Amino acid sequence: MSFLKLLSSLHPLNGHFRAAWRREGRFNGYIPVSVITGYDAKVCHLCKYINPEGESNSFLATKFVLRAAATLPGSVSTSEDQLSVRRQNPYPLELIESLVNQQSGLPESTSVGALLIPSSIKNSVEPLTVSVSANGYYLDVIARELGVTDASQVMVSRTIGKASSEVRLYCCTPKSYQLVSSSDSHAKEAVQGCLNERASYFAGHLIYGDAILASIGYTWRSTDLFYEDVSLHTYYRLLLSKMPSGIYKLSREAVLAAELPVVFTTRSNWRGSFPKDILCTFCRQHRLPEPVFSAASSPSESSSELPASHSNEDRNGEGLAVSGRELVDSGGAFRCEVKIFSMCQKLIIECSLKKTYKKQSDAIQNAALNVLSWLNSYFRKLDMSIEELSSLGVELDIQFYPQHFFKEFVWCQSVHNYWHSIGTYSNCLSQPNTMVEYSVRSINIEGPSSGVSPSSGSLASISISISLVAEGEDTKELLESSEEFEFEIGTGAVIPHLEAVVAQIVVGQSASFIMELPPQELVFAACNDSARALSLFSPSEQNPYFLSDCSLEYSIVLLRITEPLEERMEKALFSPPLSKQRVDYAVQHIRESCATSLVDFGCGSGSLLDSLLDYSTSLEKIVGVDISQKALTRAAKTLHSKLSPNSNTLLSNNRLKSALLYEGSVTNFDHRLSGFDVGTCLEVIEHMEEGQACLFGDIVLSLFCPRILIVSTPNFEYNVILQKSTLQSQDDDPDEKNQIQSCKFRNHDHKFEWTREQFAHWASALATRHNYSVEYSGVGGAAGVEPGFASQIAVFRRLFDSPNHIDSAHQYEVIWEWSITDSSRSAL
Template identity: 55%
Template structure:
């Protein structure tokens, strides 16, 4: 992996919009009047009596004291307003370039700003600093009217901006601001006083008595408020703890916080920047070590190293704020705002603390957006916009950067043209080794390329606040839509970062080694390691709960139970409805999570969700939930427990932290889930097919297979790629000559589902006396259908329905050779989607004969694959060529048919079928020599054993 440490990207200030520039110069004197414009349109279709909807257009008139301007017409009101403002700027000759003051100019402006803050006029304004000054007037002696310098540094944006112009390091070191303010105050020694021992400023002359008395009357109340806050000890060995601040409205609230920190008054209390939203008043309050404060005017060689040497750096609090926090800290939401002169406050609980901690990780941001902390997981893939739930990857990445005080991520698009070259039956990109991803309705699939097709790649840069490049993500995949490119690229970055946040075991060096797998280049190891270091400190305190007592799983003896030791005591209740989730579907569940202690007979509910919907197969839900849901049908209930869940997730979800801590300390505590499956939304392919075909194509394919079984009098059948056993289950509903059925698949989850379904149905048949099926044995194998194994040799009939399109094209071709050369069923049925039929399924207009003859590729380009999981889809000509060549090589005959549609009507069948047959010869049933692969028997049923 290539790592560059010193590359710096110039940091550009955000450009002000024309409206913002007008507001800077005229404020409320600028008046925008927007009117709707009705334009006369020429009738496109004479004689048409149906009213035609026309888009609304808007024009804006901007009235200023000096002139009035009118914009052109626009489809959006805001565009008309911006246009009017831009015209006014040009006419007035306003300079739109923002020029930062020099350090000398900034120091002079800093002195003037401080003088203005302590003026009589400022005392009466609604600025947050005005609230602090008014509150200090209740204090006695020299403290009356004395404002901590830290308050000025934090609550006045202009002061902070000027200090940044003097020294950009102010961004990460709040102590420097205090140093600059204190130095500037010395130029106002005849007007203001400061203390050598304490960090405060006060006026030498008192405020006018009449103003002070009027303010006292308005706020003359003995009321006392109680504010819940959190103490974060400096030592990571100590746990955080809740505290209650008792504040009288005649007290200065910073004095109360100072007392909680062990000081007499707020003179030396430091205040962090606000945490969370810009409007939030949630901050960290702390004190700096005295040796550090005594030398504020001189800069240490390395501030953070100095604080470490003093032993006072609060790692957890520093991680929250992005600043160096020293000593114990109080996390509280309290202060003055512009909205009201009364003090504003909100309670900060232990639950909120852990939710804020969770909100600093990619996966945590996603969990909070889903409001399902104990169920949701950040998906590993972005398949479709319609299937995605919660905040989008791009929004999560932006939120992550804001949480860690980084610049907004830079997204750049790289459009490129692709040309196609037909190679055999596949279309490949010419002069490019990159994958191309088609997105139709957000569906992400690797697709054949079409000539003159414009694709997009998205490149992402993460920058520090100073503009230093931290990392660069340059995915190789291309997409048809810019939004799909940006979402998938964002998810790559988030997934890579989330690897670390989920684990305390993974060393940072190993994380860097994995960057290439995500198409990421790291340019600043220091910044990334600093971001991750704070989280690792928290993770070190919050190891996963490993309960000592494990409950024996109910189905541990079942051969198809594959959940491992994460899930215990699994019990599924309710009748089997037949509507089950599958890969790509959207199950909706209702769940509750409880913390249980068996020895105390205690069960505390910590999270409840009435509707939680997630996409199967992309990791959008906690693994144990998805695995259990895949074994359920709609209407069923599941109960299980697990001994693996991190305590920070429990605290972030639970209400009473003290009670939770007591339960977690028990040796036999466990997490119990109760789940009910409400409904299942099928994948797009099934939904499209059901809208056009009755019975559904899946049932028509089964009936086609049944017909071949009856005509051939087959007694044995094997289903290649059986998945969750839908074909094998369906065949049990028909009277056939089958005596033995087998299924093989690479997915353990699918085989587990198949075993459960088949076991239930065959057991019911046994109870009924075995009257409605002749099947004597069923067996399920785990393994790849591209590997030869003698267990799969010599069946009368083999089926491979809608399977090969889920494989890479070369693997699908390999399966054909292995099946006819080594497995050698007498009949093999292979079905796959007809790509040409997608134009009907996706409700496009079918092409005319002239269009087909003139531009066949245009038709292909306008269509999308039916499912995001399809690796390819063949036209009729491609399918025929593949099947014919395959049959010729292995001495089989082949017939072509299909279901859905008609062979004589364009564009043919929706699902095309190749029927391979061979005449029986004794030598054909002799096993050919080949490297044999042993298939694992997952589940077996035999009527004699029953």
């Protein structure tokens, strides 16, 4: 590009050339080489082509440009220090005067907030004010702040953070690259710095000595000088954005509340940036190439109806490699492979999912989330051994290459590990998503009980505010707030303490609690550097921003609960809802059986046990078993309220003598539950793998031996009706429609769903093996009318007396227990 053409464009170098002619003295007209290498992408690519190490060593590009300038002695000259260039033949005087007289867009003097990042990791980042003027060159001002004579001795980094950011790092050129005169002792002393690991971590290339973090310079948007303040808030958000969980937190605008979910369920339930986008952002933040996704379609292992995988390979709209055809409606299964390479194209991480997904997009998102979860664990415990990382990788279908991986993340260890060692945050930062490290106190719940509480898989909508409070002082500073914040229960999408409190309240209730401080970087990333917040910080010798005797106060209101897709579909199509019809069916059979004891396998939140307390029955003992302690906690709360002395429940259930809740897997036998009159298992087996469901059937009929067993499970053939009903009620969102249309099962958590024939084959074989009779029924729909019942039910009845089992092992843990003669007690 010619000089005149450059001046007529909005290229960032335009402003630098204009400012160069306003420089006074011997530097008039000189452009620092670091500006050319920092702003001209073509020059950068050429330099990296010459030597790939230029990606991590920006000083190589400076040497290449100077070497090229030396071959043009008749047209380009260098300054005395040889780190800036100038046109040797002068431009026309009228052109120079027009450049000098152009308005810069600045007032006479402007103060810009910046940060000084010391080279020593032990010294704190400090606020700095840079004063720039309309007639000066801002890089000369930054040079003086760094202790050198002019802008030619300043290195300019690439932009930091998101693509639209103008935040850059400025530092002195190291001694080995700077050619200064022997009399310039000040400049020599200034460049005698050690490696600045914090600055290098942000820039992605080597930076020596103290550095200035600032957002100031010429852009593609205007010929005027752009500037905005950079504060500690900016710094800590940049630090947070280098971690997978931090990227997710920032996308949700909930630094203190959100956490990267541990599972990807459905696109409609996920909030914030999707895993694939987060992983791409993470790679950009660490100057790595975009991750490579390869999604492959193959026949389902459990279905013989699927077509064979094709050998041809094409590309979908996202540029992903896709093998075979996307035959989701035919039951096609997708796997995804993700590879992450270093800038030198060395493979550092690869994830090959063993699990298959019915949609290509789900396979991609889950593969990305596996990689993010693995990286998140590493950032939370940077001293994790290779053996630990490898073991975690096996769990997540990940293989990593230590010799290349650690080279790419060499600086993050010193930067993040430093915070492990200061203040009260040492243990918190290493594992910030564990309840062990934080303690919650002063929980206060207010408001009447509506009876509508969250359950796993539902979307909870809350209003939330989080404030920094100083103990012993009437001082509070709001850090974060949201009038409506949604998250999916049971996926770890918020800090565990927040979800635990939400699980204790119902719609319309409010709760507040005090929590110990999280890592300092989270507080600063949220607090926006307000004067009131900073006034609560007490300086210490190691850390001038130490939060002494401070804590966080959370205030929440549960606004509403959106039930999982399966429950929403069932409520929309059935009256009463299908879930209530299943419970009513079981209650009717229990009352007719004159049973005195009942065990509910997979009791969940206790909906069946709760309903039984509303009727007069012959039951004397009821027991619930579930593997989820959260669900059992809700069940205990419900049963406790109904069985308290102030409740009328005991009047209508005068035979009930005891109630218990056990935590344990229903595929494990515990002799304490053997020989009950009735066993129930409503909509549970589909949440297991098919092999586990078969194992449960054998164990329950051969060892637990209930007189009657009632099992319900979805009828897969009915799904087409549920899906059509849901599609008619959707908005005109094509993604949402496609998602539901291609959904094979009713709920993301289902491992299988059987047709009527498959269910009957399972139940009849089970009954034959264990001397039971079986009869079939259901709820929702009608027998003999296609496609049958929405929920199909099998009722097993024991034909002979059950044998006595000697095994006395206790496989279950008592979570809650009630007796009519004793006060209720809990093991929670």
